[in-house]
Amino acid sequence: MSFRSSALLAAAAALFLAGCATNKAQSPVSFSPAALKSSNQRVGVAMTALPKAEVHVNGNICLLCIITANAANSTLNKHAATLTLEDFPSLKDKAVAALRQKGVNAIVIEEPLDIKSLQDTSPGTRNAATKDFAPLKQKYGVDSLLVLEVHSVGFVRNYSGYIATNDPKALVRGTGYMVNLTTNTYEWYLPVYVAKSAEGKWDEPTAFPGLTNAYYQALEIGKDNFLRPLAN
Incomplete structure (x- = not known):
């Protein structure tokens, strides 16, 4: 659930709708080089627009609880807004390089992929x-499209009502997948979730050095998680 105040009502609506319908989660699909055996196979590698770093609050909490949690984490959220993504935008170039090492005819899709514009x-x-x-x-x-979709970066903290149930952790959350564009089926599907605690104290405003180090470590771990199946 995003920290942004403008998203609060939408988040509340989403929670309500979640109680009315259930979606079966996609199970992971192992990356198989066999799917790329054809010498004529051409694979595009795309990435969705990268989100900005911010604080996310999760848990069984009401709308007023979210507002309270936002206020409690406002200093950390201001700090999150100053953090960079370092070389995370080059992730798709590294994915292309890994595929080409396997002899795959892989190309970079330069524009950010807008998943929401596609038909359900x-x-x-x-x-x-x-x-x-x-x-x-x-x-x-x-012929196939490999997608690197980064959903959220920054920090995450869990709440039960108005009460925080843990310290904030650095966060990277996303999904890597490859779609066969003829059958519209996943030939690879990997949820990526990294939540890394600060070493030592976390509550050191306004620079939050422990959490900041954890954040940049989480970025590196996240990149490795996306790329490891392609490089093996």
């Missing part, structure tokens, strides 16, 4: 994508 699907087969990626086959001239 009604998956009826195993590992079917929930969005229709098929039109991107002609748009980018590729």
Whole structure:
């Protein structure tokens, strides 16, 4: 749940709707070099727009609780806004390099991929994508699309009502997946979640050195988690 105050009502609505419907989570799909065996196979590597670092609060909490949690973490959130993503934007270039090491004809998709603009699907087969990626086959001239989707970075803290149940942790959350653009099915699917605690004290405003170090370590771990299956 995002720290941004402008998202509070939307977050509350999302929580309500979550109680009305359930979505089966996609299970991980191991990366298989066999999916890339064809010498004519062309793979595009795309990344969604990167989010800004901020504080996220999770847990069973009401709208007023969220407002209270936001106020309690406001100094940390201001600090989060000053943090950079270092070389995280080059992740797709590194993914392309890893695929080319395997002899794959991989290309970088320069523009950020807008997942929300794609049509929803009604998956009826195993590992079917929930969005229709098929039109991107002609748009980018590729047979498969490897997507690096980063959902959130910054810090995360859990709450129960108005009470924090843990110290803030550095956060990187995303998903890596490859879609066959002919069948619109996942040939690789990997949830990435890194939550790293500060070494020593965390509550040291306004620089928060312990959490800041944890944040940059989490970025490195997150990048490694995305790339490791492609490099092996």
